[in-house]
Amino acid sequence: MTKLLLEDRGDVLAVRCPFCESTALHHDEVTVFERSEVAPVKLRVDIRGVDAEPIGGELRTRFPSLHVDEYMGGNPSDRHSGVRIGMWCAGCDKRSVFMIAQHAGQTLLSCGKVLPWVQVPQLREVP
Numbered sequence: 001m002t003k004l005l006l007e008d009r010g011d012v013l014a015v016r017c018p019f020c021e022s023t024a025l026h027h028d029e030v031t032v033f034e035r036s037e038v039a040p041v042k043l044r045v046d047i048r049g050v051d052a053e054p055i056g057g058e059l060r061t062r063f064p065s066l067h068v069d070e071y072m073g074g075n076p077s078d079r080h081s082g083v084r085i086g087m088w089c090a091g092c093d094k095r096s097v098f099m100i101a102q103h104a105g106q107t108l109l110s111c112g113k114v115l116p117w118v119q120v121p122q123l124r125e126v127p
């Protein structure tokens with residue numbers, strides 16, 4: 001985890017790249033983790049977009065996809081729900097992640113560097 005850098009634009013905040021501090025971040029993946037300490041059911045919904053994913057300096061276009069399963073790896077919250085938004089930077093081509101975590105009755109925002117890009121296993125497509 002790294003310090004979340006934000007640019008204040010009055011009505012909105014722009015997230016800055018944790019590597020180069022550019023605001024030219026493109027989010028191309030959203031993963032929602034839903035779980036509770038009191039309910040046995042876990043759910044992960046992972047949506048990957050058509051934006052480009054830089055790998056080794058090259059951009060690779062992808063088709064959008066949706067996966068649903070119970071895998072909790074990568075959840076920014078240790079025991080509750082969380083959201084991860086995967087991003088790539090047009091300024092430096094590196095990947096990072098913006099995270100929202102539920103923790104002890106609070107909603108926490110954080111940012112992390114992602115190198116290299118890691119494909120989370122055990123994805124299952126929804127028909």
Ligand SMILES: [Zn+2]
Pocket residue numbers: 017018019020021022089090091092093094
């Ligand atoms: Zn950057």
